[in-house]
Amino acid sequence: MTKIVRERARIPRDKTNDYTHKIAADRREFIKEHTGANLSHVAQYSFDPAMVSGNIENFAGVAQVPIGLAGPLHIRGEYAQGDFYVPLATSEGTLVASYNRGMKLLTECGGVKTTIVEEFMQRAPVFICSDATEAREFGHWVVANFETIKQQAEATTRIGKLVNIGQYQVGPLRYLRFNYTTGDAAGQNMTGKATWAACEWIKGAYPGEVKYILSGGVDTDKKHSHLNTLLTRGRRVVAEAVIRKDLLKAQMGVDTRELFFSRQISQAGAFLAGSANNGAHAANGLAALFIATGQDAANVAESHAGINYSQLLENGDYYWSMTLPALIVATYGGGTGLATQKQCLEMLDCYGAGKANKFAEICAATVLAGEISLGCAVLHGDWVTSHERLGRNRP
């Protein structure tokens, strides 16, 4: 029985040079022809298409995402020190305003202290052994040969350093989580390449029969996991601040005691819900900052995880910390060098080599600002009304 499939229209490509104004225009024309959609705004980009080779395929133009500015945010980090103006790319009304008022309060309270606790980017192959005993022995062999494995991995990269290999066994499967530092790059590709080289070496050198798959699902790339929360993916960053009782009352209309009372309730709720974050809305600030600065927005999946830990101090002030266990950022490579993205990183003095830690600290401090603002809005009743006032594009 045969089945005739009609020829489908293929998106235009230019085999000579696929990154030109011409081929981008051809694609927009193709879309107009096949869907009727006019991509006139999509066409309004301000850079040479050659610039996005390596960032995108079948380039046709750009999404223009509005950027708003928040700040100044005073940060007392190890890398980020001083006042920062933060670019947030979003279309959610009130988001910038909300982060902005949180930043104002934090700054007046003396700023945010930030700490990068540790840093790991992963690729996690799985080795498939003949049985569980063999898998365990294989794991011991990996430990014994770590230095050579490290050499093999690091030979593929100038920057990536293999710090250790976490091992997790299920039946005859040995999942190896290769933990690297990757400098100022996010490092997913770097670690993929390095781990592949290491696995190929292992496969040849191991004195037994062993197969592997380069990712066994415990990386866990582009998805939240409890493993990431426990053992870090990207950077584990803490932002801390002491909120003064008088300033909280004056600016947010909320008493610190009331805030702490409600914290007990939201903690119970987060535990009940099985939430990836027992805070409020880290994803909002991170997504906006990621888009503005050329981060991989898909990493919001991992990066939005968070653990809030607070205490009401004896004097009535409120100690607030937010720990982001899987913050994935880059200041080099990926989308960081694109036209607007680079400029937004420069606004933070975070473009290029040696800046990723600084940028990570700014991300965490920004998240904390959003937590405080939304937490107080919910209590004070501003939440709905401010969306009413500022978020007018709703149906």
Add this chain to the structure above:
Amino acid sequence: MTKIVRERARIPRDKTNDYTHKIAADRREFIKEHTGANLSHVAQYSFDPAMVSGNIENFAGVAQVPIGLAGPLHIRGEYAQGDFYVPLATSEGTLVASYNRGMKLLTECGGVKTTIVEEFMQRAPVFICSDATEAREFGHWVVANFETIKQQAEATTRIGKLVNIGQYQVGPLRYLRFNYTTGDAAGQNMTGKATWAACEWIKGAYPGEVKYILSGGVDTDKKHSHLNTLLTRGRRVVAEAVIRKDLLKAQMGVDTRELFFSRQISQAGAFLAGSANNGAHAANGLAALFIATGQDAANVAESHAGINYSQLLENGDYYWSMTLPALIVATYGGGTGLATQKQCLEMLDCYGAGKANKFAEICAATVLAGEISLGCAVLHGDWVTSHERLGRNRP
């Protein structure tokens, strides 16, 4: 003891009209002055700033995120039917190419079947009672008064409909999860406003003492939660396809049996890791599609959750389904009406009223394409090499 805080430079605002080219330019100039960063590319937007009032505050320009086209993707949904060209805004090299090849395979296998299983947008206040018995009785009262609560909530919106109220108790706390349908809007604000009205009514009408907080942490807004996976947030959408054994081998170089073998391993890995998604990388496709079409990119946090369910069929073909339990999309309101975003929705015939279901189906089908492509790349060894070839912007 006094502490002198120097006056900090405030971001310029225009009290008369804060959405003009002028004030945007002032802000960029302010940034240049205070940080040295030149925002010349950020300035290159092609719309009237008045358009983003309601979407952003302190508007200064735009992020230009490259858009690539993938497709055609053949979809056999209830709302999306036919061939689609999908705009993906990303800076991750290979992403578009990878989704594109998955779409090609799926299309040649007869396309993707899509189903919207259910739809719920939430706001989840918590009511604080005097003790657990009172909280339980309060919950019964809510059940008994559901129709009136529904009226109160729905009086605030033309579109939102309160379907039911989930109730979860911890100690003296009664968390109410208000589940709405919200038409073609994502609905977070709509449901916030409606629930607030309902809560105010409850507070007055309930014949006992009761306090509430408008969000108790079980919404769970802008964060992944197990609750969302179980009980849906946004839309619960399934994409299904039968991958032909011969086509998979021909196009991806992978045998279906091998793919199914590896599926057992990645399922064990995802369970071990406590992952939000036992598939590969839903966040990639969703983030790119969300940015292109004016969705709230922060919702990648919720939307990237997924459950893969597959079977190897008797004839060697491969049945593959991906269920997205918390896909949050809109075709109306929010960022959907912005310049480039609207055009990208139009490319899919998904702009405006009556299109959200269709767009949700396209999202799910796109995710499935990416799953198949990456799953095969990992097995076939293309994964690292294709990033080497296509993703050249890495350090």
Add this chain to the structure above:
Amino acid sequence: MTKIVRERARIPRDKTNDYTHKIAADRREFIKEHTGANLSHVAQYSFDPAMVSGNIENFAGVAQVPIGLAGPLHIRGEYAQGDFYVPLATSEGTLVASYNRGMKLLTECGGVKTTIVEEFMQRAPVFICSDATEAREFGHWVVANFETIKQQAEATTRIGKLVNIGQYQVGPLRYLRFNYTTGDAAGQNMTGKATWAACEWIKGAYPGEVKYILSGGVDTDKKHSHLNTLLTRGRRVVAEAVIRKDLLKAQMGVDTRELFFSRQISQAGAFLAGSANNGAHAANGLAALFIATGQDAANVAESHAGINYSQLLENGDYYWSMTLPALIVATYGGGTGLATQKQCLEMLDCYGAGKANKFAEICAATVLAGEISLGCAVLHGDWVTSHERLGRNRP
């Protein structure tokens, strides 16, 4: 190639009557012969073996588990009211002493308030449909035919009542979670039988092709799950108390403020760990009480889940609640009628019909006593030293 397997010795059975002293003795003799083990103590049971028909197969004797008494524990429940002496069967030194001192404190603080929030026992079949659309439609059909399904299920039992059916879809699979009340029985078998009858009816009556498996893994029987925590398995019970600041200091040497400080830390720890219980050790009290009273000790898996919610009150007293979302108990059927088990239930006035709610309240109140005792021991430094003093059987 043949393989000769030697004949293996089979455990003796008596086809006429398998529940006699004789056959039990034969089995012990068989064990002695084949393993050398003398089961003289195992032989020391005080009941007629006929009594355990329906509770065990291949009966050979008993485990003698030491019972200690704790109490009095004052409870102000809806079913349990007054002072109780609680039998705890355990071999962990200090356990009884620890619960006992918690009970003393609680009792002097006015006792424990207990509330049964809701009650559900489940069987959760999965229906396998041809695709996701069909599965959704099947689900709607189930809703429309609920009354008949309920009749079919309830026709198999005098006691079980089908309250509702939760529905959860993954791909073409529709998991139905049948939620019953089961009176004073735990109800796993009752609900299995009833659900099987309902499923058989559905299979015949549904106007489409549908297959089912009686358990699809979302019951979730004999295992903890987040689903249970959210949606209750067995009984959802809350125990609450206000701990007086002065009494806590006097009896435990701990200040309520210090206790609350540490609560923030253990909550963060439980969230970080992905724990089934953000309290201390509910499993200890429950396992001991379950063994003493003929509960199914395997249900400790589900029952030990818990959510602690506390507040430090204005006057310095400490409000403490423990919610057990999946407490599975019986006072009728199963092991409740066995010789010692029945006597232990009688000690609580909890044997037989109409007592399960009362017993559930005692369980929750007991758990709370253990939480307070251990929580304070950890802070005060008694923890290690009391085990040194009381737990002398360690190596």
Add this chain to the structure above:
Amino acid sequence: MTKIVRERARIPRDKTNDYTHKIAADRREFIKEHTGANLSHVAQYSFDPAMVSGNIENFAGVAQVPIGLAGPLHIRGEYAQGDFYVPLATSEGTLVASYNRGMKLLTECGGVKTTIVEEFMQRAPVFICSDATEAREFGHWVVANFETIKQQAEATTRIGKLVNIGQYQVGPLRYLRFNYTTGDAAGQNMTGKATWAACEWIKGAYPGEVKYILSGGVDTDKKHSHLNTLLTRGRRVVAEAVIRKDLLKAQMGVDTRELFFSRQISQAGAFLAGSANNGAHAANGLAALFIATGQDAANVAESHAGINYSQLLENGDYYWSMTLPALIVATYGGGTGLATQKQCLEMLDCYGAGKANKFAEICAATVLAGEISLGCAVLHGDWVTSHERLGRNRP
């Protein structure tokens, strides 16, 4: 306002010797007097009460839990080798029969292969630092001083060995998970004492201000946690078997292909439910074996976690593995030396020093037998009917 509390009756104690027949009888008499319950069966223990000093306080008698025998189960482990008869203490009808038939099948298929992958018992103090930076530095100091910390900890125990210290940071809190091997004891107390000694040393030696709490909630003692599943608590044990297609059909009436089909469904269900175990009912076998052999039954909470990993082999046979990541067992100390418990351990040649690994392997193999039996019963429709036939004590 005064409140008169009547004097409550206190459980009798004997300050001279609290472990005698006399004082146990006094307690039973006390209970009879205050509750009316006759504890005549509870009184029927066959050992000297002096034996349970260190295991229980306020001793009053015993719970007699019926023991049934299952087996022979052929095991090909590293420690357990040969045929075993397994004592199961339970009151759940069909449990022994079900495990027994699983053992028969496994034995005829060549037995169960068992592997102990790793072993860790924990105590996890939390150190509270002034801020997150200090906490990180404290963590580095702990790494640098590991050898001394190890000496301090190990000085308190002949048996426990500190293998490593996992570190997890949240805000200014540094949770240290001390991982020990504890020989043939479960080790909770041993590790508590050793860790306390280590912490006291740390507190004195660390050149900064630091406080600690001996348990910060990430141990996670007596409760399931995702942390345990990932990083092991007690022993991580794998049981594997290849089920022959012909024998499965002959004995269970189920085809391996059908079984594998259903495995995909139950895996999806477990992932959906957020279950601690994606198998069937490990808790059943473990609870019964734990009670029979003097294990701490509360550890069913941790021990019941499991990961099933299976493959359908080319020849139609079925590879089945069950990994128990948190199996906590002892053959020395705790309740293992009690009268019946010791005899049951002897039946397995597992009493005393050097036997814990062997016993752990028997536990895992037993669990696997139960998985296969129940899995097939559900598919074949035996499940409800066998409970009807064997479980007659239900209401």
